[in-house]
Amino acid sequence: MTTLHTSHFQENSAIFTSDTHSLVFIDMAIEDYSGLANGVLPNTQVFVLDSTQNGVEQITEMLASCNPLNLTNIHIVCHGIPGSLQLGNTNLGLDNLDKYSQQLQQWQNIRSASAKSDKPWNLLIYGCNVALGDAGAEFVQKLHQLTGANIAASRQRIGNAALGGNWELEVCTAQMEVSLAFTETTRKAYAGVLATFTVNNTGDADDGNANNDITTLREAINLENSTE
Incomplete structure (x- = not known):
């Protein structure tokens, strides 16, 4: 069963089972975030990031407070531009990765401590054009180095096809199976794109x-x- 949590209440309400394979973090600043949150696949926990607070800190806090034993995928859904993510009220980009390096490394440590397997984990980024161009390629590689995760991101728009979007995360740091967090029905029904x-x-x-x-x-x- 998938449960929707806000960043403020998740510590007391999140319940993880051995079937929890994916965590999805959705920034509430994106269009119809609740529709996406309600359209995830089974065995997935959803957390909504408060758009008025630091999103990197929110993700770090939430990962530290949960203990899903079979976690293999973390999905981040937010607005993006080449080489940068909008997480809450904070941009995470090439210019400040060093500032957040300790927290990003914690993501790897937290996942490693709770996992039953030493296989690499996957970080899937749904944000328009994040991997586009030299800036995008450098950002994805540095994020891979800091988190130890296999990264999947896109050079294109994510979202509604009529707005030029799709749901392809075609840029990967390693050979990996890209398993999206949302049902096909949810993806087809989504009316926006993840860029602003x-x-x-x-x-x-x-x-x-x-x-x-x-x-x-x-x-x-x-x-x-x-x-x-």
């Missing part, structure tokens, strides 16, 4: 850094064009 570009600066220049929390109208236009 929010303008927060009145300038008309593109500094070329998508991960510095400064997005001008010019930069947003260029980012949007790069995903088409």
Whole structure:
């Protein structure tokens, strides 16, 4: 049975069994996050990340508080751009991976301590264009090194086909079976895509850094064009 938990209440309410193989973290900032949360496959636990708090810290805290013995897959569903994820109120990208290196390494340690097998675990990232270009490729490799996980991500949009999206995580750091967390019905019904570009600066220049929390109208236009 799949149970939906928010980050605030999961410590007291999460119940894991020997059949729990996957954890799914869904950022509540994405469109219809509840529809995705209710459409996961069996043997999957779902946690919703509070979009007003640090998402990396939320994931680390939740992993530390649970003990699924047969955990093999962790899925992260959030908005993305090349080389960066939006997790809660925090960007996790090339410019700050070092800042979060200890927490990311904890993900590996926590999983290793609870697993019955020493086989590598899989981290599947559902975020538009995360693995696109040089920045995307470097981000995926560094995340693999820090977490010890096999990473699967996409160079394309994730989501609704009419908006140019699909559900293919075609970029992998190793040979691995990419098993998606959501049913086919859920994927086909999803109306959005997992990318967003929010303008927060009145300038008309593109500094070329998508991960510095400064997005001008010019930069947003260029980012949007790069995903088409």
